[in-house]
Amino acid sequence: MKKITILFLSVLTLGLSVASCSSDDDNDGGSASIEGKWELSQVGASVGGQETFEDVKNGSCSNDTYEFKNDGKFIYTEYYSNEGKCEPETYNGTWTKNGNTLKIKFTGDDEESYETEISGNKVKLKQTQTVGGQTFTYIEVYVKK
Numbered sequence: 001m002k003k004i005t006i007l008f009l010s011v012l013t014l015g016l017s018v019a020s021c022s023s024d025d026d027n028d029g030g031s032a033s034i035e036g037k038w039e040l041s042q043v044g045a046s047v048g049g050q051e052t053f054e055d056v057k058n059g060s061c062s063n064d065t066y067e068f069k070n071d072g073k074f075i076y077t078e079y080y081s082n083e084g085k086c087e088p089e090t091y092n093g094t095w096t097k098n099g100n101t102l103k104i105k106f107t108g109d110d111e112e113s114y115e116t117e118i119s120g121n122k123v124k125l126k127q128t129q130t131v132g133g134q135t136f137t138y139i140e141v142y143v144k145k
Contacts, residue, residue: 032118034068034095034097034118034123035068035069035070036068036144036145037065037066037144037145038068038123038142038143038144039063039064039065039142039143039145040056040063040065040140040142041055041056041122041143042054042056042141043056043138043141044138044139044140044141045136046126046137046139053139058079059081060081060086061079061080061081061086062079062086062088063079065077065142066142068095072094072095072096073092073094073095074092074094074095075090075091075092076090076091076092076106077090078090078091091106092107093105093106093107093109100117101113101114101116102114102115102116112127113127114126114127115127115128121144122142122144123141123142123144124139124140125140125142126139
């Protein structure tokens with residue numbers, strides 16, 4: 001989870017320095033199924049309503065994945081390089097989705113809530129946080145595998 005905080009701050013810095021926009025014409029509002037395996041493809045932020053994204057490149061390792069199972073459980077796999085060798089670290093938990101709100105709870109951790117936008121084979125997970133009195137939305141884009 002520390003990696004997410006570092007990633008958030010990196011993307012936030014990028015978002016404040018680069019302006020681009022994203023549009024999904026076939027957005028279904030988040031009501032489609034999230035079940036399946038999803039691989040992280042982009043990270044971004046929304047500042048002042050403007051979404052900015054950066055492609056995720058994890059060196060020679062795979063990108064992180066979520067696998068949402070139909071029994072309300074998930075597996076999150078984070079990949080990292082250890083002395084040039086890619087190693088996965090796996091976390092488990094439970095999930096619920098109501099409309100466009102996804103709630104995930106890692107085993108032994110607090111529940112987190114995300115706004116979802118599912119469009120075709122992509123899902124955006126958005127989480128809004130207030131840091132130093134300013135509100136930012138951190139976005140992760142996953143592609144269905």
